[in-house]
Amino acid sequence: MANIGVNICGMELKNPIMTAAGPGSRNADLCIKAARGGVGCIVTKTVSSKAAEVPRPCMGKVNGGFLNTELWSEMPVEEWVENEYKKIKKEGLPVIVGIGYTKDQISEIAPMIKPYADAVEISTHYVGNDPGPIVEALKAAKKVLDVPVFMKMSPQADVVTIAKEVEKAGADGLVMINSFGPCMSIDVKTGYPIMGSKAGYGWLSGAAIRPLAVRCIYEASKAVKIPIIGVGGITNGIEAAEMIMAGASAVQLCTEAILKGPSIYGKIAAELNNFLDENGYSDVSEIKGLVHKKIEDRSFRVNSIPAKVDNSKCIKCGTCRQSCVYEAISITDKLYIDSDKCFGCGLCVTRCPKGALSISYK
Numbered sequence: 001m002a003n004i005g006v007n008i009c010g011m012e013l014k015n016p017i018m019t020a021a022g023p024g025s026r027n028a029d030l031c032i033k034a035a036r037g038g039v040g041c042i043v044t045k046t047v048s049s050k051a052a053e054v055p056r057p058c059m060g061k062v063n064g065g066f067l068n069t070e071l072w073s074e075m076p077v078e079e080w081v082e083n084e085y086k087k088i089k090k091e092g093l094p095v096i097v098g099i100g101y102t103k104d105q106i107s108e109i110a111p112m113i114k115p116y117a118d119a120v121e122i123s124t125h126y127v128g129n130d131p132g133p134i135v136e137a138l139k140a141a142k143k144v145l146d147v148p149v150f151m152k153m154s155p156q157a158d159v160v161t162i163a164k165e166v167e168k169a170g171a172d173g174l175v176m177i178n179s180f181g182p183c184m185s186i187d188v189k190t191g192y193p194i195m196g197s198k199a200g201y202g203w204l205s206g207a208a209i210r211p212l213a214v215r216c217i218y219e220a221s222k223a224v225k226i227p228i229i230g231v232g233g234i235t236n237g238i239e240a241a242e243m244i245m246a247g248a249s250a251v252q253l254c255t256e257a258i259l260k261g262p263s264i265y266g267k268i269a270a271e272l273n274n275f276l277d278e279n280g281y282s283d284v285s286e287i288k289g290l291v292h293k294k295i296e297d298r299s300f301r302v303n304s305i306p307a308k309v310d311n312s313k314c315i316k317c318g319t320c321r322q323s324c325v326y327e328a329i330s331i332t333d334k335l336y337i338d339s340d341k342c343f344g345c346g347l348c349v350t351r352c353p354k355g356a357l358s359i360s361y362k
Contacts, residue, residue: 002276003283004269006040008227008249009148009172011094011118015040015269016284017240020231020254021098021121021152023059023070028087030262035091038266042088043252046072046098046123047080047113049105055196059258062185062194065208065233066255069197072100072123077109085116094118096150101125102133103140110144119148121175127156131165138169148172150229153220155180155212163220173227174220175252177213179203206255207233214246221247221289237271245290298362304344305360309335313356320348320357 004015018041019025026045052071097117152175182201193200210233230248311334321329328341349357
């Protein structure tokens with residue numbers, strides 16, 4: 001079996017799968033279930049100076065993703081300090097305590113949570129391009145804490161510029177990305193938004209934002225030397241590997257854990273291990289940032305290279321043919337691609353449910 005253990009800022013993780021600071025780690029009971037479900041590190045739900053008054057309804061599944069109006073913890077920080085953190089620490093896993101949001105709130109909270117944190121994750125929910133508010137929040141935490149401090153970043157910002165400024169200001173690592181928004185979904189039967197916020201807006205997470213997260217991680221990992229924890233839309237071990245290839249040192253799960261329960265953490269860790277074994281990797285570190293090397297080796301081209309067919313895997317479902325706007329695919333006793341018609345777009349490869357089609361990405 002491949003080694004999937006990682007060391008991040010001195011924290012030893014048995015695997016690179018973490019909870020995320022959200023509903024899946026909203027109290028000690030769920031954090032304990034995550035620990036026993038196979039997670040390698042616990043990130044607790046963000047606490048602030050006051051308990052959150054969360055609009056209801058606050059979560060909803062949408063096509064391709066998930067909307068939420070979740071805020072920080074609905075429990076006061078005093079409850080976490082008196083009861084929740086102590087229970088979580090007994091599980092023996094590294095604990096990253098989520099705190100937010102402004103420098104004043106962080107200055108108040110940081111001393112309270114300090115005894116229980118192996119590291120701290122700061123969230124500001126800032127979506128602009130001025131690094132000032134983020135840097136101020138970071139410095140407020142660093143002034144009090146003597147453990148690693150990770151800054152959670154939103155996808156809308158100029159991630160490279162802010163990542164560099166945050167690193168310069170002393171951040172020990174980055175967490176990216178936060179949910180994307182604001183977004184909106186409407187219940188067409190009633191005409192009301194499905195989120196209970198005043199404007200009806202929510203924030204998008206889940207599979208829909210994973211390509212955005214991968215791009216942000218890729219760009220930031222080229223610009224900074226501090227570790228990056230990836231989060232945003234992971235549903236399986238292959239997708240965890242994708243984020244690590246983009247440059248992440250570890251990954252967090254939020255939406256998938258809400259939808260599937262805490263056993264998903266161990267399942268994804270096992271799938272990541274299987275992926276490494278099947279592809280000849282002995283250690284997860286071998287794939288970290290792999291895409292950077294691959295892109296350097298890649299040639300830009302505009303000519304068509306048709307997809308290749310492995311008819312031993314093809315089940316003749318017709319999915320590829322249905323979506324081929326170039327009408328290059330036919331199916332008789334086997335699947336055939338007309339090289340004169342094929343545009344080399346690659347869509348059929350990504351749609352095939354059995355991996356019967358392949359194309360050169362080099």
